[in-house]
Amino acid sequence: MRRFQVLAVVIALWGAGAAAQETTAVPLDQAGQIAAQALLAGEVELALQIAEAVLAQLPDDRDALIVVAAAAPRVGDPARGRSAGTQAWRVSETDAQKYEAARLTALAAANEERFTLSTFWLRRALTVAPNEEQRAQTIRDARSVTRRNPWSTRLSFSLVPSNNVNGGADSDDCTDAGIFNCSLSEDAVALAGWRASLGFSAQYRLQEAQDSRTFVGLQYQTTRVRITDDVDVPDEAFTTSNYTLSLRHDRALTNGTLGLNASRGRFEYRSLISSTNTTEAEEYDIWRLGIDRRIPINDRTLLSGSLGREWLEYSVSGIGEVDRRRASIGLTYALDSRDRLSGSIAVSDSVGETNKNYTSQDITISATYSWAEPIGPISLSLGGGLRWNEFPEYRIGFTPADKRNDRTMFVNANIGFPRVSYAGFTPSLRIDASQTESDVSRFDRTTLSAGFTISSQF
Incomplete structure (x- = not known):
C-alpha cells in the first residue's frame, strides 16, 4: 500500500496552552478521512492542504473532494469549492452522499453570488434528500437564496x-x-x-x-x-x-x-x-x-x-x-x-x-x-x-x-x-x-x- 507523509498539527490545551506537532505516515486511502477530521476540529487550512495533497494522487477521492468543497469557500476560494463539490456529486454512490455533495456545491455557488446556480444544486439536493426534515430545510434554504438572487x-x-x-x-x-x-x-x-x-x-x-x-x-x-x-x-x-x-x-x-x-x-x-x-x-x-x-x-x-x-x-x-x-x-x-x-x-x-x-x-x-x-x-x-x-x-x-x-x-x-x-x-x-x-x-x-x-x- 502506498503511503505518504501527512503533517498533522495536533493542538492540546494544557493550562495556559501548549502545542505539539508531529509528522505521521498514513495510508493514502485514509488521508481523506484525516482531512475531514481536521476540518471538523476547525483546522480549515490544514484540512484543505491535506485534501489537495490527496487529490493530486487520487483525483476521485470522495472524502478529499468533500473537504475541499467545504473548506475552500471558508478560505476565500468558493469557485474551487464548487468545482470539488460537483466532482464529489459525480463520484458519490448513495443518495446520502449525493445530498451532502449537492448541499456543499450550492453553498459554494451562493458564496460566489451565483444564486441561480446555487438554486439548481439545491434542487438536485431535493431529489436525494434522506428524510422529510432535510427536505424541508433545503426548501427553506432555497427560498433564502431566491430572495438574494x-x-x-x-x-x-x-x-x-x-x-x-x-x-x-x-x-x-x-x-x-x-x-x-x-x-x-x-x-x-x-x-x-x-x-x-x-x-x-x-x-x-x-x-x-x-x-x-x-x-x-x-x-x-x-x-x-x-x-x-x-x-x-x-x-x-x-x-x-x-x-x-x-x-x-x-x-x-x-x-x-x-x-x-x-x-x-x-x-x-x-x-x-x-x-x-x-x-x-x-x-x-x-x-x-x-x-x-x-x-x-x-x-x-x-x-x-x-x-x-x-x-x-x-x-x-x-x-x-x-x-x-x-x-x-x-x-x-x-x-x-x-x-x-x-x-x-x-x-x-x-x-x-x-x-x-x-x-x-x-x-x-x-x-x-x-x-x-x-x-x-x-x-x-x-x-x-x-x-x-x-x-x-x-x-x-x-x-x-x-x-x-x-x-x-x-x-x-x-x-x-x-x-x-x-x-x-x-x-x-x-x-x-x-x-x-x-x-x-x-x-x-x-x-x-x-x-x-x-x-x-x-
Whole structure:
C-alpha cells in the first residue's frame, strides 16, 4: 500500500496552552478521512492542504473532494469549492452522499453570488434528500437564496381540457334582443378540446435599498388549442402569443407599501377567413400604467387597492384604439386557524375610439377562502364571484345601436399536492366553471375546464 507523509498539527490545551506537532505516515486511502477530521476540529487550512495533497494522487477521492468543497469557500476560494463539490456529486454512490455533495456545491455557488446556480444544486439536493426534515430545510434554504438572487426566472406549463376552448356561444342561434336573427359560424360556437399554454418570465432587480426596490421584467406566453369536436375549424384559429416588457418600483412606507408599474406588451392572435378556411395574423399593442397600495389594518387584516390605465391599439382598422381605466380594492383577513379569507371589488371603464362595441363598463365582485393546512394529501383554496358587463352602444352589423348586458357567475378551485414533489416542483390542479347570460345570445356561454400545472415551491 502506498503511503505518504501527512503533517498533522495536533493542538492540546494544557493550562495556559501548549502545542505539539508531529509528522505521521498514513495510508493514502485514509488521508481523506484525516482531512475531514481536521476540518471538523476547525483546522480549515490544514484540512484543505491535506485534501489537495490527496487529490493530486487520487483525483476521485470522495472524502478529499468533500473537504475541499467545504473548506475552500471558508478560505476565500468558493469557485474551487464548487468545482470539488460537483466532482464529489459525480463520484458519490448513495443518495446520502449525493445530498451532502449537492448541499456543499450550492453553498459554494451562493458564496460566489451565483444564486441561480446555487438554486439548481439545491434542487438536485431535493431529489436525494434522506428524510422529510432535510427536505424541508433545503426548501427553506432555497427560498433564502431566491430572495438574494437579483434574477428571477419562471417556466410554466399547463394542459387544460375544456368544453369551450374558444369562448364560444352555447348555441348557434344569434339574436339581438329579438331584433336580429342569424346562425353563428362554427368557430363562434363553443368547441370542446384541449388548451396547452407555455410561459416564461425573467425578472431582474435593478435596485434594492432598505425601503425600496426596482425590477425590470420580460414575460412571454403562448397558447395552442387542439379541437376534439368534429368541425371544419383549424386548430391554429385559436393560437395566441403575448410578450410583455415591464418595470416596477416598490417602496416601503410607515404604514404598508406603495407600488408603481409600467409595461408595454403585444398580443398576437389569428382571425379565421371563413371563405377559405384559413387564418390571418392579427395583433394589438397594449401600454399599461398602474399604482397599488397595501396597508395592514392590524396583525390579521390587510387592505389593498390599485388604479390603472391601459391603451390598446389594434392592427385591425375596424377596431382601432381602446382606452381603459381600472380600479380595485381588496381585503384579506387571517383567521385563528391561519386560514385566509379575501374579497375584492374591481371596476373598469373602456372607451372604443373607433369601434363602439369596445366601449363598456365592468364590475367584478370576488371572494376566496384558502386553507392554511393541507386537507389530507391536498392543499385547497376555493373562490367565486359575479361580473357585470354593460355595452351601452353595442351594434350587430347594421342594426341600430342598443345596450348589451352580460352577467357572469364564476367559481374556481385550486388544488395542490404538496406531498408530490420533485426537485422543488409540485403539481396543482385548477378547476374553473362559469356561466354567462347576455342580452345578445351570441355571448351566452357555459365553460368548464380543469387545468394541470407545475409550479416551484420557491
